[in-house]
Amino acid sequence: MEFRHLGRSGLMVSEISYGNWITHGSQVEEDAAKQCVQAALDEGITTFDTADVYAGTKAEEVLGRALQGVRRESLEIFTKVYWPTGKGPNDRGLSRKHITESLHGSLRRLQTDYVDLYQAHRFDYETPLEETLKTFDDLVRQGKVLYVGVSEWTAEQIGRALKIADEMGLDRLVSNQPQYSMLWRVIEAEVVPLSEKEGVGQVVFSPIAQGVLTGKYLPGQPPPEGSRATDPSGGTFISRVLTDDVLTRVQDLQPIAADLGLSMAQLAVAWVLQNPNVSSAIVGASRPGQVRDNVKASGVKLDAEVLKKIDDVLGPVVERDPSKTVSPEKRP
Ligand SMILES: NC(=O)c1ccc[n+]([C@@H]2O[C@H](COP(=O)([O-])OP(=O)(O)OC[C@H]3O[C@@H](n4cnc5c(N)ncnc54)[C@H](OP(=O)(O)O)[C@@H]3O)[C@@H](O)[C@H]2O)c1
Numbered sequence: 001m002e003f004r005h006l007g008r009s010g011l012m013v014s015e016i017s018y019g020n021w022i023t024h025g026s027q028v029e030e031d032a033a034k035q036c037v038q039a040a041l042d043e044g045i046t047t048f049d050t051a052d053v054y055a056g057t058k059a060e061e062v063l064g065r066a067l068q069g070v071r072r073e074s075l076e077i078f079t080k081v082y083w084p085t086g087k088g089p090n091d092r093g094l095s096r097k098h099i100t101e102s103l104h105g106s107l108r109r110l111q112t113d114y115v116d117l118y119q120a121h122r123f124d125y126e127t128p129l130e131e132t133l134k135t136f137d138d139l140v141r142q143g144k145v146l147y148v149g150v151s152e153w154t155a156e157q158i159g160r161a162l163k164i165a166d167e168m169g170l171d172r173l174v175s176n177q178p179q180y181s182m183l184w185r186v187i188e189a190e191v192v193p194l195s196e197k198e199g200v201g202q203v204v205f206s207p208i209a210q211g212v213l214t215g216k217y218l219p220g221q222p223p224p225e226g227s228r229a230t231d232p233s234g235g236t237f238i239s240r241v242l243t244d245d246v247l248t249r250v251q252d253l254q255p256i257a258a259d260l261g262l263s264m265a266q267l268a269v270a271w272v273l274q275n276p277n278v279s280s281a282i283v284g285a286s287r288p289g290q291v292r293d294n295v296k297a298s299g300v301k302l303d304a305e306v307l308k309k310i311d312d313v314l315g316p317v318v319e320r321d322p323s324k325t326v327s328p329e330k331r332p
Pocket of ligand 1: 022228
């Protein structure tokens with residue numbers, strides 16, 4: 001496993017990290033979840049990503065149990081706040097009250113005294129940015145959070161937060177967690193150039209497009225048994241990528257992967273890691289064998305000719321529009 005700096009910070013993260021959205025506390029049983037975490041640790045993954053909202057807070061509990069007994073200093077634990085964790089108006093968003101209360105819940109569930117990275121899971125239009133950033137800074141000073149970042153913020157929002165932090169002498173954002181894959185490149189036009197200039201690293205999610213880029217979903221055929229597309233909660237998220245045009249073009253990537261001696265999943269993860277602004281690619285897994293397959297993408301170099309072949313195969317199904325980075329106008 002190779003390691004990268006998280007943005008311009010001093011923190012090193014494994015360039016492939018493991019995330020537990022949809023899986024822990026939901027799609028997969030606890031035993032399988034623990035086996036995936038163990039496989040990740042065995043393969044050299046040190047960075048783990050979760051969120052308060054995953055599986056209605058159960059995902060953090062499962063991860064906390066799975067990591068029990070592992071030396072805390074050898075792990076980087078990331079979690080997030082924003083999406084609702086309860087029914088009340090203050091159980092959501094980025095107010096001082098919700099951030100503080102949610103972090104305390106996350107620390108309890110993860111069975112740790114601090115998280116390495118605390119991320120605003122979307123932009124909250126209903127809270128002054130100064131309030132959110134000051135609260136993050138307070139949590140850093142209390143030692144409960146070591147670094148702060150965001151997820152799916154636009155370049156304008158990240159830039160504004162950095163300016164406020166500089167003016168108020170607050171801790172700066174070191175990372176952004178956007179969706180990024182061969183199929184979804186919306187950060188390249190605006191978020192990445194600003195982030196490169198400002199030292200913000202991308203911790204990218206769904207690098208395998210939730211399994212689509214493994215090639216296991218075939219055009220015109222029902223999804224394979226036991227895959228995310230057949231899961232009641234996971235199925236709704238993946239369904240928008242499961243079009244025949246996308247699936248046909250993904251099949252045409254098979255010879256490119258085969259020529260390189262890579263599995264399709266490895267090619268997909270290696271592709272996002274070619275972008276130097278990416279600090280880590282977060283992979284998900286429902287089975288330990290998937291983790292073992294995906295980690296082999298670490299350190300793989302793809303040359304310009306391969307990247308061009310991929311672009312030619314995918315053609316118009318690649319999404320590049322920066323306006324697709326959005327947060328809800330009202331808190332959910
Ligand atoms: N910040 C955000 O808003 C946000 C949003 C989404 C995700 N995330 C983070 O990013 C992490 C990863 O997201 P993701 O799970 O969508 O990523 P992904 O790595 O693109 O997809 C993971 C899923 O693809 C399938 N898969 C993975 N490797 C495979 C292989 N080698 N062979 C066959 N199937 C394979 C598995 O699903 P099946 O086996 O069930 O088919 C697995 O659960 C999440 O856990 C979370 O930490 C963040």
